[in-house]
Amino acid sequence: MRAQTTQPTTTYMPPDEVFRQRLAARNRRGLFSRILFYASVFTALLVLVILFLNVLNETFGTVAVQYEIPPETLTTAVTSLDELEKGDLVAILDEHVGRRFRVILRNALSQVPDEQYTTAPLRDVFNGKIFPAELGNHVIGDLEQHQLASILQSNLSQSQLRDLVMREVVVEEVVASWPLYDTLFNKDEIEAVTAEEYPEATLRFKSWINRDFLTTPMSSVPELAGIRTAILGTVYVILIVLAVSLPLGVGAAIYLEEYADDSRINRMIETNIRNLAGVPSIIYGMLGLAIFVRLLAALTSGAVFGVEDSNGRTIVSAALTLALLILPIIIINAQEALRAVPSTLREASFGLGATQWQTIWHTVLPSAIPGILTGTILAVSRAIGETAPLIVVGASTFIVTDPDGPFSKFTVLPIQIFQWTSRPEAEFRDIAAAAIIVLLLLMLAMNATAIILRNRYSVRY
Amino acid sequence: MAVNVDVAHSEAIAQALGRTTDATVDLRAKPRVHERLIKLALFLCGIVSVLTTIGIVVVLGRESIAFFTRTSWENTNKPIVTEVDEAMTTFEIGTSGAALEVGERIRLGDEVMRITSLDGTLMTVERALDGTSAQTHREGLSIETASSVSLREFFTNTKWAPQIGEFGVLPLLNSTLMISGIAMLVAIPLGLSAAIFMSEYASPRLRGIVKPLLEILAGVPTVVFGYFALTFMTPLLRAILGDGTVKIFNTASAGIVVGILIIPLISSMAEDALHAVPQSLREASYGLGATRLETSLKVVFPAALSGIIAALIVAVSRAIGETMIVAIAAGAGPNFTFNPFESAETMTGHIARISGGDLSYDSIDYNSIFAIGLTLFAMTLLLNLLSRQVIKRFREVY
Helix, strand or coil, X not given: XXXXXXXXCCCCCCCHHHHHHHHHHHHHHHHHHHHHHHHHHHHHHHHHHHHHHHHHHHHEEEEEEEECCCHHHHCCCCCCHXXXXXXXXXXXXXXXXXXXXXXXXXXXXXXXXXXHCCCCCHHHHCCCCCCCHHHCCCCHHHCCHHHHHHXXXXXXXXXXXXXXXXXXXXXXXXXEEXXXXXXHHCHHHHHHHHHHHCCCCEEEEEECCCHHHHHCCCCCCCCCCCCHHHHHHHHHHHHHHHHHHHHHHHHHHHHXXXXXXXXXXXXXXXXXXXXXXXXXXXXXXXXXHHHHHHHCHHHHCCHHHCCCCCCCCCHHHHHHHHHHHHHHHHHHHHHHHHHCCCHHHHHHHHHCCCCHHHHHHHHHHXXXXXXXXXXXXXXXXXXXXXXXXXXXXXXXXXXXXXXXCCCCCCCCHHHXXXXXXXXXXXXXXXXXXXXXXXXXXXXXXXXXXXXXXXXXXXXXX | CCCCCCHHHHHHHHHHHHHCCCCCCCCCCXXXXXXXHHHHHHHHHHHHHHHHHHHHHHHHHHHHHHHHHCCEEEEEEEEECCCECCCCCEEEXXXXXXXXXXXXXXXXXXXEEEEEEEEXXXXXXXEEECCCXXXXXXXXXXXXXEECCCHHHHHHCCCEEHHHCEECCHHHHHHHHHHHHHHHHHHHHHHHHHHXXXXXXXXXXXXXXXXXXXXXXXXXXXXXXXXXXXXXXXXXXXXXXXXXXXXXXXXXXXXXXXXXXXXXXXXXXXXXXXXXXXXXXXHHHHHCCCCHHHHHHHHHHHHCHHHHHHHHHHHHHHHHHCCHHHHHHCCCCCCCCCCCCCCCCCHHXXXXXXXXXXXXXXXXXXXXXXXXXXXXXXXHHHHHHHHHHHHHHXXXXX
């Protein structure tokens, strides 16, 4: 046996010491990058948190309000408007409002369309309200101021009258606003600035999202603006989107999963759907503008159904555009749901002599429905948030009348948010944030529904 | 017997059985008309998506052709010196205004002419073209020249100003690419790190928490991201770099927020690709003494590369097509600049702004947005096809 050399000339392992150093370095690199990976995920999630906090920050805050006529100057007897009698409130209105009284009455009580208000007999105008019966054949212009006042007094409650006084006489105006962060941490500064710049203003906490915000229509004054028309528009659009895209999408998915053989045309449909899913949403808007708004204007404006004074920029056009936009998503989701139904179920059904459609209708679809619905709801919740295609299709940015059918002009929540965000005034940012909260809650509700559906009805085979 | 067969049926069966001796039962498949109709209806549902694609291509193509072939008349501010009656073909023109060339089509009043020769200030024309009739034109009337947008001008002109007839898509394209670039700078490191973290480092429990949270980020409407860019990111940038450097509307802020928007897209697609790499590869790597980082970066990552690259391409395509963030935060008005702190309108932003106003059909504005749209569509389609090809061609199959 030959004696081994103590120092081999070639080696595959470095000496112990070097090896240890290198291992330590490798481990350090590992630790360092592990920290980096954690930090990346943390950053992404932090952004999510900041995103929501930012919205909340703008939605709540302090406002400095000034009154055209301060409430304390209206009454000497009591300290607050809340304690006044109905009669006194009407008297205040009577004194300060003057000729606007008829308009107030119309907004509060009229039962006829606005353009007929001055010509229709009072019997129709105040149908179902309390008013002197002998005036039934007169029109509103015949009434004296005190008669108007008494009609108002007998129909409205004390709190409604107080709100009227606040809105029509006191007229609150927000002169400055601060976000939640300043409200919580810079209270002194807010007070100092207000005392200096708006000595007559009073400070109070305001949540921009409130009941009035949800129930009043658009206005050019941020304090008075609401999202009623936008919410209604969104609801209308979504209902039509659902009615169009669900049957089409599920039909296409059934065809592709259950019927289609591996022919060229079927492969083309399949590829085409995947490609459509990657088309930017604004391109769909342009398609909608050229086809639905322009080419099919007679249909989408409702002209063939006897609707007048409308162009193609209607709820129907918007909904059809969005339906095409989410169709690929619905199809892909529905295909997955159908694929998850085990083929043994189909074979059992065929074995019992069922035809293909009987198998699909009675066996496959019932098992796939939860998955299909979940996918559809998620797709629709995406449609709710879409803005770009609707800008192109021509959503109205300023309408105060509720949409009254599929052929009316419309606005939706995201369009309102976009509109308000684009304004320079801080108050518009605040109501944009409030509208964002409403939009996010709406989407959250839909997503929660989808998850509940999935958990409750999904069947495992 | 417990089998419940009613009388009429049992008789029919008996009859059928009885007749087998002299006639055979017809067992051939019967034509089922309504089954066929249902199949046809379902097929038509599938065709809707094909029609959508055709619709997009036709609409964008037709309006773009209209854009590139339409003639608009531009005033040259060059007057005719004398009155021109109906018969004159040679007349004198002023020296001021833009230069004319032989062969060019010009317009005087409503009459279209073509210049046949040009000698100093003396011009000879062919009159009453394009179905217009020869008219008498008063002295001092300015000559208008026909101009149309050529493809070359569209892709090389660095100015987009429809009101003065400049239609170069470059400033819009430039800001689109700049914003996409900034977005990828943000999204690639964060998105890929998040993907590697979820696939290689996180416990199933942690992954089950992080993944849905990132998906929430993906589900937030883009208009909300736009709000975030304008009310948070821009003030943040301005606070760090100074109000003088950073404009209120700028591409940097829009780009960063678009990047945030596509983080979940990258992380989720890349994580799927990483997850699909077989466990045996990781185990072999650990068996050779590799650390977790080395396994992740040198074994798993290359194995999943095709899927990761596809994810990145899809993300770029998404960033290019993103509209609301740039419409809100990047500013209005095309601007050919490479400074990320200046405002510059993107292709999508321009389409949204122009179509948001009262757009009249058949105006040059209407046609021009379709030409931009076609460019955008072609870019995103190519990127999407490319990503599919990458997956198909370079996929490692184990």
